[in-house]
Amino acid sequence: MENKSNIFLELKGVSKEFPGVKALKDVSFSINKGEVHALIGGNGAGKSTLMKILSGAYTKNSGQIIVEGVETEIGHPSAAEALGITIIYQELNLVQSLSIAENIFIGRHPKTKSGTVDWRTMNREAARLLKEFRIDLAPQTTVKSISIAQQQMVEIIKAVSKNAKLVIMDEPTSSLTTKEIDVLFQMIRTLKTKGVAVVFISHRLDEIFEISDRITIMRDGTYVATRDIDKITRSELISLMIGREMSQQFPERVSATGSELMRAENISDGVLLDNISFTLHEGEVLGFAGLVGAGRTELMHTIFGSRKKRSGSLYLHGKEVSIRSPKQSIRNGIGFVTEDRKREGLALNLSLRENVCMVAIQKVLTYGLISRKKETESSGEYIDTLGIVTPSAEQKAMFLSGGNQQKVVLSKWLMSNADIIIMDEPTRGIDVGAKREIYEVINQLVAQKKGIIVVSSEFDEVMGICDRIIVMCEGHITGILSKKDFSQEKIAALAVGEGV
Numbered sequence: 001m002e003n004k005s006n007i008f009l010e011l012k013g014v015s016k017e018f019p020g021v022k023a024l025k026d027v028s029f030s031i032n033k034g035e036v037h038a039l040i041g042g043n044g045a046g047k048s049t050l051m052k053i054l055s056g057a058y059t060k061n062s063g064q065i066i067v068e069g070v071e072t073e074i075g076h077p078s079a080a081e082a083l084g085i086t087i088i089y090q091e092l093n094l095v096q097s098l099s100i101a102e103n104i105f106i107g108r109h110p111k112t113k114s115g116t117v118d119w120r121t122m123n124r125e126a127a128r129l130l131k132e133f134r135i136d137l138a139p140q141t142t143v144k145s146i147s148i149a150q151q152q153m154v155e156i157i158k159a160v161s162k163n164a165k166l167v168i169m170d171e172p173t174s175s176l177t178t179k180e181i182d183v184l185f186q187m188i189r190t191l192k193t194k195g196v197a198v199v200f201i202s203h204r205l206d207e208i209f210e211i212s213d214r215i216t217i218m219r220d221g222t223y224v225a226t227r228d229i230d231k232i233t234r235s236e237l238i239s240l241m242i243g244r245e246m247s248q249q250f251p252e253r254v255s256a257t258g259s260e261l262m263r264a265e266n267i268s269d270g271v272l273l274d275n276i277s278f279t280l281h282e283g284e285v286l287g288f289a290g291l292v293g294a295g296r297t298e299l300m301h302t303i304f305g306s307r308k309k310r311s312g313s314l315y316l317h318g319k320e321v322s323i324r325s326p327k328q329s330i331r332n333g334i335g336f337v338t339e340d341r342k343r344e345g346l347a348l349n350l351s352l353r354e355n356v357c358m359v360a361i362q363k364v365l366t367y368g369l370i371s372r373k374k375e376t377e378s379s380g381e382y383i384d385t386l387g388i389v390t391p392s393a394e395q396k397a398m399f400l401s402g403g404n405q406q407k408v409v410l411s412k413w414l415m416s417n418a419d420i421i422i423m424d425e426p427t428r429g430i431d432v433g434a435k436r437e438i439y440e441v442i443n444q445l446v447a448q449k450k451g452i453i454v455v456s457s458e459f460d461e462v463m464g465i466c467d468r469i470i471v472m473c474e475g476h477i478t479g480i481l482s483k484k485d486f487s488q489e490k491i492a493a494l495a496v497g498e499g500v
Ligand SMILES: Nc1ncnc2c1ncn2[C@@H]1O[C@H](COP(=O)(O)OP(=O)(O)OP(=O)(O)O)[C@@H](O)[C@H]1O
Pocket: 018, 019, 021, 022, 023, 041, 042, 043, 044, 045, 046, 047, 048, 049, 050, 389, 390, 399, 400, 401, 402, 403, 404, 429, 431
């Protein structure tokens, strides 16, 4: 028997429907005080929806939420806050022009006797909190001058200062560096010692095993199981999550690279990128490894024409080309699956069908007009092959789960005629099961002699799918490895600029 008094929050038979989607079906489990409770499940399993219900952004259709023994309705974010429940969103909610201290105490500034803001007390209190969490920042620093990771830390501190009892983190690590993840985990441990519970959502199993006490697994909107983390193995976890045994993570491929597709020579941007040269061949998967901030995303934008280059040349099929805009890139057969799917990859207001067919529009024309039938057929193929969870091809992109949005962005470029596809963190936010589907698609593309560039911060991923790996550090190429030389250690050393 679980000790009731140890439970902070209990869900009983919680269900949630959207038009055409049963996002949650009769979900029941509980979250203990002061525990780190991981939530895992495939893309579209209902994790974010459940957390939005707990934080008052969505309302449930049925079921009960019991907080500290009392049944409650959480109809609004302020109701959640009053109960001590805070969610840290990925799109952070800080006011960029204000200081860290002002953000922490926004709407509840300490006041002096005469009723003005008591800056001294506010900054002192903020400094104390920053110190408690071992964050080396001055409370007066403007939020716009600190990194995304640091902003996330400020959000957490803000939650704590409001006496949060449960902090929900929905994929908090997806854009953090390894170092920043360490700091976040240190903060989570401090939260625990203060008796604050944390719900931690991630698709990265290593992180889950490192930080959580218990784990709840969800599948297709239903609750599957809750386990103590030290009583479950990785493979048990995966099979509970995807409902079957997982085949080998990286599909086999015989590498057969052909002639040169693209050559970059001495690309510099005058800011970060310094004399970058490399080649990409037909049928090759070329990896770009490194730490977040090494300049890989900037390099890809510079090649694609969405960022200005200062000097250097680009050759396609041996001929020099001048590319100054994404449009010219696309015309020259280059596709780009960007890292920031919300800003650059998706038209959130349009349907899945329209998003998938957006680049390869010529493939769905009949007598010069867009054929909806052809669009539906083509997008349907990708829904099937990539396992996109959606009620239909007509669903607006904004209503898809994070991982499923990423699959739509990929489909768009897979459908295009591009013979070079650049993929920046293609599996970010993608569940373990669906990653393999994406790797298989990459294999099919190179079998058609296309060249694929994969930028990834996950070393095992680049090692698992690439023919060669280029490692970057601070705007430079620090090494080019061929398959026989792949090792985690080598990549890690080159990524921090230590030659081997
Ligand atoms: N506002 C909405 N309108 C319609 N459908 C929605 C809405 N929000 C979520 N859904 C649907 O509910 C289901 C669950 O989505 P949710 O975002 O909770 O998944 P998730 O487990 O967080 O997935 P991921 O790992 O990809 O982030 C999905 O099928 C999604 O498309």
